[in-house]
Amino acid sequence: MIEVKGVHKSFGDLEVLKGIDLTVNRGGVVSIIGASGSGKSTLLYCINAIEKINAGNIIVDGIDVHDKSTDINELRQNLGMVFQQWNSFPHLTVLENAALAPQIVKGFSKEKAQEIAKKELIHVGLGDKLHEYPTRMSGGQQQRLAIARALAMEPPYMLFDEVTSALDPELVGEVLDTLRLLRDDGMTMICVTHEIAFAKEVSDKVAFFHEGLIEEMGTPEQVLGNPQKERTQQFLSKVL
Amino acid sequence: MNLFTPLSWNDAGFILAGILNTVYISLVAIIIGSILGLLVGFIRAESNKSINVLLGGFLDILRSVPLIIQLILFTTFIGAMGYPLNPFVAGSIILSLYTMAFMSEVFRSGFDSVPENMVKAARSLGMTYLQTVRYVRVPIGMRAVFPSWLGVALSVRKDSALVSVIGYMELLRTAEQLISRTQQPLMILLGVGLFYFMISYPLSRYGKYVERKMEI
Numbered sequence: 119m120i121e122v123k124g125v126h127k128s129f130g131d132l133e134v135l136k137g138i139d140l141t142v143n144r145g146g147v148v149s150i151i152g153a154s155g156s157g158k159s160t161l162l163y164c165i166n167a168i169e170k171i172n173a174g175n176i177i178v179d180g181i182d183v184h185d186k187s188t189d190i191n192e193l194r195q196n197l198g199m200v201f202q203q204w205n206s207f208p209h210l211t212v213l214e215n216a217a218l219a220p221q222i223v224k225g226f227s228k229e230k231a232q233e234i235a236k237k238e239l240i241h242v243g244l245g246d247k248l249h250e251y252p253t254r255m256s257g258g259q260q261q262r263l264a265i266a267r268a269l270a271m272e273p274p275y276m277l278f279d280e281v282t283s284a285l286d287p288e289l290v291g292e293v294l295d296t297l298r299l300l301r302d303d304g305m306t307m308i309c310v311t312h313e314i315a316f317a318k319e320v321s322d323k324v325a326f327f328h329e330g331l332i333e334e335m336g337t338p339e340q341v342l343g344n345p346q347k348e349r350t351q352q353f354l355s356k357v358l
Numbered sequence: 359m360n361l362f363t364p365l366s367w368n369d370a371g372f373i374l375a376g377i378l379n380t381v382y383i384s385l386v387a388i389i390i391g392s393i394l395g396l397l398v399g400f401i402r403a404e405s406n407k408s409i410n411v412l413l414g415g416f417l418d419i420l421r422s423v424p425l426i427i428q429l430i431l432f433t434t435f436i437g438a439m440g441y442p443l444n445p446f447v448a449g450s451i452i453l454s455l456y457t458m459a460f461m462s463e464v465f466r467s468g469f470d471s472v473p474e475n476m477v478k479a480a481r482s483l484g485m486t487y488l489q490t491v492r493y494v495r496v497p498i499g500m501r502a503v504f505p506s507w508l509g510v511a512l513s514v515r516k517d518s519a520l521v522s523v524i525g526y527m528e529l530l531r532t533a534e535q536l537i538s539r540t541q542q543p544l545m546i547l548l549g550v551g552l553f554y555f556m557i558s559y560p561l562s563r564y565g566k567y568v569e570r571k572m573e574i
Contacts, residue, residue, distance in 0.1 A: 166482055168478060168482065191484050191486050192484070194482055194483070195483075195484040198482075198483075199479075201479060201482075203473075203475050205473070205475050205478075205479035207476070207480075207494060207498065208498060209497045209501055219483035219484060219485060222485065223485055224484075264479070267483065268482075271483055
């Protein structure tokens with residue numbers, strides 16, 4: 119379970135998160151929507167300890183992420199993260215990309231790491247690209263590689279930060295299909311996304327962020343189908 | 359009695375020793391200079407401005423004072439202090455430092471060329487700071503600057519000829535001695551030039567080939 123309690127985060131004078139409370143249960147899929155600059159991505163970065171927080175707590179399976187005694191590197195093994203940019207390692211083949219972290223972080227043998235990597239790559243539909251270099255692949259393929267690379271660490275949670283935003287429109291579908299696949303596997307996910315229709319389809323819970331606060335949260339039917347707050351209605355009328 | 363004797367096959371061993379000494383001191387300078395340059399380049403890429411100004415100033419001195427002056431200054435200074443070094447050691451130290459000054463800039467730009475987001479992605483997989491350096495930043499950054507690295511390495515091999523001024527018997531010094539004995543400067547210097555070309559050309563071709571291969 120991921121518990122976000124009263125989280126505040128500022129960059130200098132700018133307060134980006136103004137008290138966020140959010141709970142994600144095992145097996146749950148939470149989508150976070152909202153305008154640019156509303157703090158959606160920052161929250162993901164705080165959950166993965168890429169950014170520090172100013173107040174509040176983030177608890178993952180009982181471990182306080184921002185406690186000084188927490189081993190961040192160990193914690194991150196439980197929190198797979200995929201970014202807007204896919205960031206493939208260009209000097210490694212697809213298989214090596216996905217096998218690197220299991221090998222050096224978890225200390226698996228090369229054979230075992232590659233076996234796990236191969237399984238995940240086949241799962242996301244890159245089974246025929248194992249020995250390609252990522253720079254020869256499309257953005258959609260590289261993003262699926264990034265997903266497989268995170269999955270190869272076998273994390274119980276996955277965080278997705280606008281993973282389709284940097285893609286050409288015709289490549290968005292294949293990446294969303296991969297996310298659907300993970301949902302069907304029962305993966306616990308937090309998706310920051312601009313794909314409203316997708317959020318409606320896959321989420322158990324949708325949170326609408328507005329200027330550093332959760333303006334409205336509930337089932338997709340409530341928040342996206344029948345929003346109560348004016349700001350949610352305004353936002354949805356603009357993006358739909 | 360004839361004061362000058364013509365070039366003969368007996369000189370081949372002498373020339374070969376000069377060639378080997380040139381290759382030897384170049385390799386030493388390139389290897390030590392690259393290792394130190396990698397370290398200094400990394401420190402520069404990771405440091406704040408004040409450390410960089412300090413380090414940059416020191417490196418600027420090494421790069422802007424002509425190598426031949428550094429060689430003479432260093433050997434004279436060390437000798438005057440009462441610690442005379444043999445020409446190979448003295449030459450290796452200065453040539454390595456000189457190489458390091460250039461290499462550190464090459465490697466620094468290599469480290470800077472690795473996108474911050476790629477490092478973030480690596481950290482998000484659970485890699486430690488040192489693991490990201492070892493498995494992501496060094497291999498990706500160094501590939502990006504391989505052509506510049508090769509350029510510096512090739513010019514160091516040429517610059518190594520200057521070590522002759524402090525008495526190291528590398529190829530140029532060997533040639534000078536043969537010239538004073540045989541009085542055949544044109545032929546000998548042509549041979550020396552040809553040799554330098556023969557080492558450099560295949561290396562720079564190889565560099566182009568590797569560069570093309572890494573572009574994929």
